[in-house]
Amino acid sequence: MENSESLKLGNQICFPLYAIAKEITGLYRPFLDELDITYPQYLVMMILWEKDGYTVNHIGEELFLDSGTLTPLLKRLESKGFISRKRKKEDERVVQIFLTENGKELKQKACDVPAKILEKINVPIEDLMELKTSIHKILNKIEK
Template sequence: MENSEPLKLENQICFPLYAIAKEITGLYRPFLDELDITYPQYLVMMVLWEQDGLPVTHIGERLLLDSGTLTPLLKRLETKGFISRNRKKEDERVVQVFLTEKGKMLKENACSVPDKIMKKIDVLPEDLLELKNSINKILSKIEK
């Protein structure tokens, strides 16, 4: 009989990462519902609030999303009036994404979301920073 220890759920790193991601994303839902956006749409908007006018490929790189996942997100954000997508005049293969006025105004309402999440989680900020740094370290090794 083989050693089944490696297959026990409690011995997996993937399960607690999956579970915490699912739970934390769920904490965002009521706050993002008020803004009429989903969590993935929120991520796209955060990228654009940092730098407007990015090509779709750059947004995908930042969020680790392929175009098949990103394009429907962008279409929904555009339908809601938060962004516009325009082909670059110099190279029509490149689609750039721009915030609309409504998208820029959404940022003001979204500013309170991180604080609301921190209150819900009730963990020391330094503990979250340590966790974030550890996860980023692992992510950087996976992305190579």
């Protein structure tokens, strides 16, 4: 006999995760529109603001994106003048991504985005950090 209870939306762990990700990403939209970038582009820029010159493969691993998704995203950032793509001299198959001056300047404009998001969410930071820790534990189990 089948267990139809397992198919109820309210019993799914994936749905609240999907819904909160969608809603929080939506909160970013007006702030990122001002910067002329999308949320996935913002994620790439945050990686590069931490350390310039990462390879496409490294960025893809960090963001859980395949090259088919990441390459067009990088091309759009390059066309906006925020990054440049360069092939490594030692191995031309490897492409590194570097911030342009505009990309470095964008960091200063983006500095207030996290605080604006926290204000919009209006949940104690401790609760958000606990949620983040729990999600990372699950994500690490899935990756193995």
